[in-house]
Amino acid sequence: MGTYPSSTHCLGESNWHIQLTPAFRQDIFRDTLTRELTVAYLLEAAKSLGIHVGAIECGSDHIHLFLQETRKVSVVSAVQKLKGYSSYKMRKGHRSLFRQKLWGKKFWSGGYFYQTVGTVTAASVKKYVEDGQAKHWEKQDKQQMTLFNYSSSSSR
Numbered sequence: 001m002g003t004y005p006s007s008t009h010c011l012g013e014s015n016w017h018i019q020l021t022p023a024f025r026q027d028i029f030r031d032t033l034t035r036e037l038t039v040a041y042l043l044e045a046a047k048s049l050g051i052h053v054g055a056i057e058c059g060s061d062h063i064h065l066f067l068q069e070t071r072k073v074s075v076v077s078a079v080q081k082l083k084g085y086s087s088y089k090m091r092k093g094h095r096s097l098f099r100q101k102l103w104g105k106k107f108w109s110g111g112y113f114y115q116t117v118g119t120v121t122a123a124s125v126k127k128y129v130e131d132g133q134a135k136h137w138e139k140q141d142k143q144q145m146t147l148f149n150y151s152s153s154s155s156r
Contacts, residue, residue, distance in 0.1 A: 023106035
């Protein structure tokens with residue numbers, strides 16, 4: 001058996017692959033500052049939940065997150081916190097960055113994608129999140145726009 005995180009009453013691993021999409025599937029993450037600020041707020045929200053962000057990558061119109069150590073929170077509450085906090089901070093302090101593409105009180109679309117990731121496939125999903133954006137950027141402007149690359153040992 002591999003090495004798993006443990007607490008007083010349990011031993012195990014829980015990871016998720018989450019994809020979030022801006023309202024109206026707008027390409028707001030083409031703007032570097034919008035991208036960086038959104039990622040920073042998502043990281044703050046994840047930290048407040050006690051979730052480790054293993055990787056985070058952006059396409060022009062979506063964000064992929066590889067979340068680790070998620071066993072103490074439900075997917076629904078984690079996504080609500082991630083989207084709610086980042087939306088509030090972006091709309092309150094940085095609306096001018098995306099005013100032309102998003103309006104009203106919307107920042108994120110209503111839905112999200114999630115997939116639980118088992119021990120066997122965690123590395124492959126992390127690799128997908130890190131490397132998979134190239135195909136999205138190639139279609140649009142032939143440029144990979146990688147923001148952050150986190151190893152499972154950093155920022156703990």
